[in-house]
Amino acid sequence: MTVAGSPGPARVTLSRVAHEFASERGTVRALDLVDTTIEAGEFVTLAGPSGCGKTTLLQILAGFLAPSEGTVDVGGHPVVGPDPERGVVFQQATLFPWLSVRGNVEFGPKMAGASKAERRATADRLLDLVGLGEFGDHHTYELSGGMQQRAQIARVLATDPALLLMDEPFGALDALTRLRLQDELRRLWLETGKTVLFITHSVDEAAYLGSRVLVMSPRPGRVVFDEATPYGHRAELPENPRSTPEFIAFRDRVADAIHAPV
Numbered sequence: 001m002t003v004a005g006s007p008g009p010a011r012v013t014l015s016r017v018a019h020e021f022a023s024e025r026g027t028v029r030a031l032d033l034v035d036t037t038i039e040a041g042e043f044v045t046l047a048g049p050s051g052c053g054k055t056t057l058l059q060i061l062a063g064f065l066a067p068s069e070g071t072v073d074v075g076g077h078p079v080v081g082p083d084p085e086r087g088v089v090f091q092q093a094t095l096f097p098w099l100s101v102r103g104n105v106e107f108g109p110k111m112a113g114a115s116k117a118e119r120r121a122t123a124d125r126l127l128d129l130v131g132l133g134e135f136g137d138h139h140t141y142e143l144s145g146g147m148q149q150r151a152q153i154a155r156v157l158a159t160d161p162a163l164l165l166m167d168e169p170f171g172a173l174d175a176l177t178r179l180r181l182q183d184e185l186r187r188l189w190l191e192t193g194k195t196v197l198f199i200t201h202s203v204d205e206a207a208y209l210g211s212r213v214l215v216m217s218p219r220p221g222r223v224v225f226d227e228a229t230p231y232g233h234r235a236e237l238p239e240n241p242r243s244t245p246e247f248i249a250f251r252d253r254v255a256d257a258i259h260a261p262v
């Protein structure tokens with residue numbers, strides 16, 4: 001799903017990226033020489049212990065932070081600040097309560113100068129895609145937490161970003177809603193072909209979603225695990241996919257990498 005003139009999914013390159021924060025007790029090194037590439041159209045999950053720099057890395061990719069060292073390239077261009085080609089989905093749905101659900105999705109295209117008809121068509125298509133086609137005229141506070149997250153994803157997709165950055169978007173949801181949205185997000189990724197970086201604390205979620213898992217070490221964060229997931233780009237999954245020996249073995253390797261001593 002792209003619009004005319006869209007650059008398509010972006011390739012991401014991080015070269016010796018490090019970041020330090022100043023604190024009352026001195027300098028804290030959050031990231032230490034991260035080198036990795038995310039190919040265009042990949043769905044990469046990023047896991048690791050609390051405080052390992054996952055969110056810092058995402059904020060650098062989003063352009064909210066500048067790295068202390070190294071370079072970041074998205075789609076052939078250096079990251080020097082926020083850009084609509086890099087969409088961010090946060091843990092809590094950041095919807096405008098004074099707008100309808102459809103109005104929230106239309107907001108990005110409206111700011112970009114799209115006509116009323118164009119942004120209405122975009123919003124209706126995306127709301128159908130995330131299963132909210134019947135809720136466009138509702139207030140955002142009338143939606144459940146899971147529905148609000150789907151609306152937030154639709155709002156980010158409305159600007160047709162080349163890179164989708166997701167910071168634990170399902171972390172605050174109940175277990176059943178979380179599992180359902182994992183399946184829906186995987187379907188959306190297969191349909192749209194976006195490049196995705198998805199942060200999670202859940203080993204199961206990291207192993208199940210997308211095409212590849214990265215694990216970071218305790219602070220200062222470095223990539224210590226990088227493997228393709230069992231199901232990758234497969235649209236058809238086995239029955240009870242989380243129960244297959246292949247998946248269980250992979251999930252255990254991810255867990256071992258997260259808990260391995262430094």
